[in-house]
Amino acid sequence: MDSSPLHAESPKKAWLINRNYAFLWSGQAISNLGDMVFDTTLVLWVSTKIAAHQSWAPLAISGVMLSAALPTLLIGPLAGVFTDRWDKRRTMLLMDFSRALFVLLLFVAALPLPLHISPSATLTMIYAMVALNATCSQFFAPARTTLIRDTVEAKDQARAGGLAQVSQNLAIIIGPPLAAPLLFVVGVEWALLINALSFVVSFFAILMVRSHKIVEPEGQKDHGQLSFWSELRAGLTFFGHSQILMTLLICITIVTLGTGMMNVLDVFFVTRNLHVDSSLYGLIGMGFGAGSILGAVISTFFTQRLEVVRTFWGCLVMAGLLIFAYSRMTSFIPALMIFTIVGIPIAALNTAFFPLLLHATPREMLGRVLSVINPTQTLAALVSTLLAGFLASQFSFHTSVLGSNFGTIDTIFSGGALMIILGGVYALVTLSHIRLDE
Incomplete structure (x- = not known):
């Protein structure tokens, strides 16, 4: 077009x-x-x-x-x-x-x-x-x-x-x-x-x-020859055969699972691990939001200097490392500073996701592709909510490894951080050959 x-x-x-x-x-x-x-x-x-x-x-x-x-x-x-x-x-x-x-x-x-x-x-x-x-x-x-x-x-x-x-x-x-x-x-x-x-x-x-300047492609003007289910099947088949889209789906699902568990349990982390009153919990969310705005503003710099693919997998790894560092915090101010910084790679990651999605998807398939990604992300958020509640309520432990103390909630956070890091490594392996300017 x-x-x-x-x-x-x-x-x-x-x-x-x-x-x-x-x-x-x-x-x-x-x-x-x-x-x-x-x-x-x-x-x-x-x-x-x-x-x-x-x-x-x-x-x-x-x-x-x-x-x-x-x-x-x-x-x-x-x-x-x-x-x-x-x-x-x-x-x-x-x-x-x-x-x-x-x-x-x-x-x-x-x-x-x-x-x-x-x-x-x-x-x-x-x-x-x-x-x-x-x-x-x-x-x-x-x-x-x-x-x-x-x-x-x-x-x-x-x-x-x-x-x-x-x-x-x-x-x-x-x-x-x-x-x-x-x-x-x-x-x-x-x-x-x-x-x-x-x-x-x-x-x-x-x-x-x-x-009026947007002209629909000829192939989109007549859908009478294809049934609804044929078009749906064609979209699912296209998605399943696209390495880029499958990688994006896996990585976004991993991030949603990791951050979803944090959203559910963060108030308990603030009171139990950071040892402050729950009234300060709102500051954690505000810090993350401020970091996300900063990350969104400067994300263009990342995508121009590092290219979109490097920004995507690099921000996954960076976000995972920062979340792991956050999970080890025992003091409120350092934790607030780290979680504010977490918002920067998360926002840049979401920014890089958009051009990758458009690069991998023909215009006539975009609706069906998003109809796979959005419900999957919602399902991952629901699963993370249930999983976090189950793990935190059913398993209670405290141990020490190499001088570092590990409890239930911070261990769950650490596990989510590790998943996000592995997602970044997976994206590096599967997307390293992609160049959006080709």
């Missing part, structure tokens, strides 16, 4: 690459922030209002998480076929419109109307809206990735990945602190309204993308 007209309009070395990407990034940045406010608000709403002082409150919160995960696992693997068929910009517009509508319906239900709605009915509505929003995301995300491929030249795709990491991590840092005041000061309905409006902003930003 000759999409050069799309890029000719962009100013030289513009910070947001070109006009089309600037609109895509800006809309997604606002949407990411709205999502983080929405997600945090739901957890607080359920735990402090709907299920306050109830023994089943943790189960109710788990229902929110499950409602978000199930569409990824059940619908995500199938959505790629449709996103590969459909017009990408129209798909994104439809999904943003639908998500805004779903959240507005929940907003109306949350208004202080003279109606009695039982907690079970409210939870049912929350679960339904979360599931519907997550379903829309299964179509929106692959379409957005393809549209970015269409609007960003190959030489700028690593930079586009880095900018996406910046917006995502800014939302992670800013969103949760905003959610609590919105809920407790002005009410849950206004936090929901903000999320709905974020989808409206995203909708109009996508509307500004000049998609």
Whole structure:
């Protein structure tokens, strides 16, 4: 596909690459922030209002998480076929419109109307809206990735990945602190309204993308000769035969398993290993977020100097080594400094992932490829959560090796770090021959 007209309009070395990407990034940045406010608000709403002082409150919160995960696992693997068929910009517009509508319906239900709605009915509505929003995301995300491929030249795709990491991590840092005041000061309905409006902003930003210059390949215009299952099978076969994609999948799964266990157990690590109050736990997450933003900003430097493949496997190894060092900490300040630095290679790793994915995947397969990666990553996150809880609760030990003390939680962290290091070595072996400029 000759999409050069799309890029000719962009100013030289513009910070947001070109006009089309600037609109895509800006809309997604606002949407990411709205999502983080929405997600945090739901957890607080359920735990402090709907299920306050109830023994089943943790189960109710788990229902929110499950409602978000199930569409990824059940619908995500199938959505790629449709996103590969459909017009990408129209798909994104439809999904943003639908998500805004779903959240507005929940907003109306949350208004202080003279109606009695039982907690079970409210939870049912929350679960339904979360599931519907997550379903829309299964179509929106692959379409957005393809549209970015269409609007960003190959030489700028690593930079586009880095900018996406910046917006995502800014939302992670800013969103949760905003959610609590919105809920407790002005009410849950206004936090929901903000999320709905974020989808409206995203909708109009996508509307500004000049998609009339994006020409669908001839082979994509008629899918009548292939059945849904034939296209799905073709996508899975392509994925299984791609060394790059299989390597990316294995490495991302390993990282998700390792970091997922840390997310579950880190609060216990802070109190038991670092010997500080749990109130300081939030600083660890903020430090990681700050490091991730820095890593996303400077990731272009890594990809230009080291090349994308070296950045990918090098950041895997570096992240693993830093996490291992973190697991050996017994003092809060050094641990906070190390975990802040961990965010740098993790962000650079995610940045390098993007151009590798686009290099290995034809445009007409991108939806189906992402429909393998995203559900697998979600499944790995769920497995890591269950595995961390099982290991930490069923195995309790303390030993000393060469003068170093090892307990249950830090040993789990060390095991995850070793997995990530081995993933980096595996990527070095399997991807060392890849050159993206070829």
